[in-house]
Structure formats: structure tokens, C-alpha cells
Amino acid sequence: NAGVTQTPKFQVLKTGQSMTLQCAQDMNHEYMSWYRQDPGMGLRLIHYSVGAGITDQGEVPNGYNVSRSTTEDFPLRLLSAAPSQTSVYFCATRGGFSEGFGYFGPGTRLTVT
């Protein structure tokens, strides 16, 4: 089992460029989510999905799009990158509470110049 994988690990973008952060999981979890981590801010929820075809906004959704066409994949799209989107991005899935809850990918460090 690979668990939760994210690509790329690092990315530098120029303002206005677009890109997609990839997230894949092999645990057959219905729930997937994207968080961003900024110094002194903890992790804040961007978007989440409770199953294929179902997505919803989290705390900080502006500037990001998501879609969920399969159980395995949950890509995060930056439509027009801004310096304020410089952050570390985590994809996370959720199993049952008895499993310990919360499986995180290794993160993507994104810098927008």
C-alpha cells in the first residue's frame, strides 16, 4: 500500500500561472481533503470530498478548484497563482475513527513568485 501520494513535492510558479497538484490514495477511502499549512496558522481546509462526484468548500477555498471523478484521485487546481498561495499543501484521507483517522500525503511545497 502506498497510502496517500502527492506530486510534485516542490514547485515554483510565476504569478498568473496555473497548475494542478495531484493526490492519489489506494485505501479506498471515500473522504479526501486538501489543506494548506502556513507558518503560525496551522492547517486550514481548502476543499474536501465525501465521494466521487461530490466536493465542497472548506475554510479557504478562494483561488482553488477541485474535482473528484474517481475514488482514488483528488486533484487541486490553482487557476491563476498568486504570491498569497505560497504554502505547503497536504492531501489527506479519512478512514474510520477506529483506524486512527487522518492519513496525510507527504506535502507539496509551492512557491509563487
Place this chain on the structure above:
Amino acid sequence: AQTVTQSQPEMSVQEAETVTLSCTYDTSENNYYLFWYKQPPSRQMILVIRQEAYKQQNATENRFSVNFQKAAKSFSLKISDSQLGDTAMYFCAFILGGSQGNLIFGKGTKLSVKP
């Protein structure tokens, strides 16, 4: 809305000593779960310990234990016999029970274990 507060941005402890990290939360619900996550310099998020709100007994995992005070909405993490490998960011997190809940994180406490 639920909130999680960690009032200690940074802490340090000597190796082999005990340290307690504080966390308070706010909710009007009764069915919820609390977690502590560790994030070492590798950036990987690691679940340290979890507590179900309906359980009165405090959770323990080896050197890690919690003091869960439901009435006070407090959920502190105690690390005993601190080791250099415990140096990390620690995040307290909350989730409502039920399938639709999202994890809500505190801002974190940076713990340094000194030799």
C-alpha cells in the same frame, strides 16, 4: 463553529524530562473526537494519540498521554521521558462525530527537546 486553540507557540524541554502541551477547544456538540498530530522536520503528519469524547478514561500511547477535561474543553498532551526525536511541531485537532466532519486544527506548538 468549532475552534481549537493552542496557546503555546513554542516550548522546550530537556531530554528525559516531562512536558505538557496545552489545547482548548470550543464546541456545543457532544459527539466528537480529539487528536494530537506530530510534524517532524520531514513535514510528514503523524497521528500521535486520539480521544473519543464519550470516553472518560484518558488515552495513552507509550510515552504520550492526554489529560482530557470535557467540562473545561481542555485536551493537553503529556510527553514523558522526552527524546530528541520528539522535536517537532505538535498540532491539536478536533472533529465532530459522523461521516461529514472535517478535521479542525490548532495553530501548533513547536517543541524542542534539548540534550
